[in-house]
Amino acid sequence: MLPSTTLRFLHILALLSGDGLTAPAAGSRMQDVGEHTMPELESLHVFQSLNRSPHARLEACAELGDGLSAAVWSNHHDAQDYQAPSHHTLSCYIGGGTGTFRRDRPGTKGGPDKLCILPAEHQSAWVINGEIRLAHVYFSPEQFALGCVTLLDREPRELQLRETTFLEDARQARRFHQLISLNWLEPGERLLTSSLAHELLSHTLLNQVGVRDGLRLKGGLAAHQRRRLVEYIDHHVEDPISLGQLASMCALSEYHFARMFRQSFGVP
Structure with a gap:
């Protein structure tokens, strides 16, 4: 995966990983950020x-x-x-x-x-x-999670x-x-x-x-959905990507997609 793609992916994950997540507005855009995606x-x-x-x-x-x-x-x-x-x-x-x-x-x-x-x-x-x-x-x-999916x-x-x-x-x-x-x-x-x-x-x-020992997974995206999302982000790294676009690829509401994306790619 290209570094620019990785940055976009990590930024999307960061946006969806906050506590108290609320349903985002339809068509909301995800903006690019600088390269310091890890804390200082x-x-x-x-x-x-x-x-x-x-x-x-x-x-x-x-x-x-x-x-x-x-x-x-x-x-x-x-x-x-x-x-x-x-x-x-x-x-x-x-x-x-x-x-x-x-x-x-x-x-x-x-x-x-x-x-x-x-x-x-x-x-x-x-x-x-x-x-x-x-x-x-x-x-x-987040970088570990991305590697688990892509590698x-x-x-x-x-x-x-x-x-x-x-x-x-x-x-x-x-x-x-x-x-x-x-x-x-x-x-x-x-x-x-x-x-x-x-x-x-x-x-x-x-x-x-x-x-992981004794782990029983609940929720999250299916394997084919994870792969499809990573491929889509990879091919559209220069384009603005909306939460609604990604959610529609998985036939989910933006709110439920955000939670499932966080579950699949975030920290257990």
């Missing part, structure tokens, strides 16, 4: 936690668009607790980390090129002994990102090294930066996603 980096829990630490140093960070952000950190002799972040985090140890471990798994240590996958709503506590340099890619639940052709609510600690994946580690070698703020390297971030996300979705 400073509002992300994992980013905030490291940024508050006197031991951690932020080397680089950037909003990459499409619900993706990245940061490079160095840290030493620290402790970090992550309590139910609202975003997903992919992490790669670039250097050091041999003295880093989770408090609940003290016998398992990190090291260069080790990967961690920290899903939204997870909880973890870390001890950092010695030096560590690491790269993070943060992505939104896996699955209902996002039935899937979850598997929490993983110190995974070894040479291909992903190489992508992280490529990513941090680029100037994220240089317009000429922006497309490659975004492409690498999307590759990291796609690889994770294809290899580290599992079915």
